[in-house]
Amino acid sequence: MSSLRERRKAETRQLLQRQAIRLFQRDGYDATTMNTVAEAAGVSAMTVYRHFPTKEDLVIWDEYTPVSLDVLVNSPTDDPLVRRIGHALIETATAGTTPDHRDLLLARLQLMVDVPALRARHLDNQYATQNAIVTALCGDDPDPDQEFQTRAISGACLGATHIALVHWARTDGKQHLPTLIREALTATFPADFS
Template identity: 60%
Template sequence: MNYQIGSDYHDGSVYHMAERHSTLRARRRAQTQRTIQAHAIRLFGERGYDGTTMNDVAEAAGVSPMTVYRHFPTKEDLVLTDRYGELIAEAIAASPAGRPLVRRIGDALVEAAAAVTGDDAAADRQALLVRLQLMISTPALRARHLDNQYALQQAIIDALQGDAADPDAAFQAQAAASACLAALHTAMVRWAEDDGRSDLPHLIGRALAAVFGDDAIGPER
């Protein structure tokens, strides 16, 4: 009996230790990815997108080119990879299921924009601004941006549906997500062209209201 208890305890300790190591590795990986991308965005801003190589980014970040490619398989990924889609999906999943689709999506778009452009996120705000300006001015990035928009649309649909697989509900979610993302794109382009001087969450709210009316967004917008 004592042996079994000890065995259970040992197995539990090993499990928790492995879990801690896994969490630590994930944090280190995320930190390395953030460091690489931060240097890449800085170099793109200083030298231009075409004037910066992956080796330049590796040297600036103090890592090997192989490490850069491990985190960012293509040069475009250095610009396009972000947490915005994750923030949006989390906000949608946490919103009341009974609310209109456009309200759920629209409020999530505004909430995520506020999280990455607020007063306590100056570095994230500047990085987002440079990334958007690069996407607008670089043909290769504009083409890849369409792929990212599709992936974001699918993430929104998945967050709205949860485990449901109703084809009609999926169609409605797809239509709502597509329309909201078009409004989001318009607002983000305006914000980038304005060099970030305007308030991005407010611009997104205005764009959503222009498409869906004032009732489509929260009264605080």
């Protein structure tokens, strides 16, 4: 029962997000309201707010951090940390650019690049992802030195990934995103990714 409920919730979220992105692209982010999104999706405004408390959440929300964390915690622990985190981010980009997800991801990233409020929220989201990585690797009560090292490496990996994401969005997704992320990571950590 719970899995059916979760699946329906995910389907509703995806429907709402796709409708919102379509409207943001067509009418502009500022001109589109939550009520407009609700009307286009054929649901009440309350349903939209239940799934997405703010308009920014309609663009920012995704299910990619859990994918990254799953790949990361199941990666070989004898690999260097930078390689473990980098490969998790590359695998996440691979999942995000499947035919079913690619266009939506590209549209979301283009909005995040173009709309100042979304840029700020995207950076907040990146910080939350970094915290999730640190917690997944170090636990809830980490050794301060281990936490510092993990935070530095994850921040650098996420920063390189961010550069690749922005480039991909600005070039209309013409290149293969996982390859771009690998190239950005190689430029940042040549010894670990070349």
